[in-house]
Amino acid sequence: MDLDLGREQLVVAGASFGSLSWFDQELPPDGVVLVEEPDVIARRDLARFAERLPMIGRLVAAEYQTGFDPDALLAREPGLADARLVLPGLEYAVGATARLAERLGPAAQRMDPRRRRADAGGVPTLVECAARMPGDMITALISIAYGRDVIEAYLRILRGERPALPARATGAAAIEFLIAPPGRVTAVDGRRDALRVPGVLDVQVETKVGQTVPELLSSAHRSGHLMAWGATPDEATDAARRAARAIRISVG
Secondary structure, eight states: OBOOOTTOOEEEESOOHHHHHHTTTTSOTTOEEEEEOHHHHHHTTHHHHHTTOTTEEEEEEOOOSSSOOHHHHHHHOGGGGGOSEEEEOSTTHHHHHHHHHHHHGGGOEEOOTTOSBOOOTTSOEEOOOOOSOOTTTHHHHHHHHHTSOHHHHHHHHHTTOOOOOOSSOSSEEEEEEEOOOSEEEEEEEOHHHHHTSTTEEEEEEOOOTTOEEOOOOSGGGOOEEEEEEESSHHHHHHHHHHHHHHOEEEEO
């Protein structure tokens, strides 16, 4: 992507370092402000990692997954409103960045992702950058339905190969996400019952006894998922829902 950045700063919400590497030749030193969750900064030791990337000038901590407040962020970091681009990173930053663009009002523009140049005349521009495979287990669902490993086939195509691909699906796949009510988890039951449901392929319960479940504000707060297979979409969906009903997450 050919970005006309000049010397203005690029604001990145989310640790999309792979995306930043694409722009390495065009970003000036210290030209990036990286906005990230406080716990992610600590868990991934982003301060040390950022030192290896000359384009990152500083890290700004902001909770964009839970209760993101663009007004509070701009009050603490007024210079963000003058940035040329607001670029959401991966994971859960896209919605927060959209709210930030809404707060900036008519000055913020959303770039057509089909365009190669992002020259907005110096005003903040919202650009969605999803430089990854689709999330929410979509690649797994496609692989199940078509009987072909999507990621493996994709990597072969990137290598210049032409792997044989199925012309149509051989069945259907469905996923059901587990949503626990907010509170401290006192019991998790039903996993074996869920696995006994015909068609169920996988049951992942990520919430553990003793954990505190927050209010559901993003996909990061889900408690797990189930995947199922069926001859038809309705059959797969029914199996996944029946299995999900068997999982019981109790909170106190």
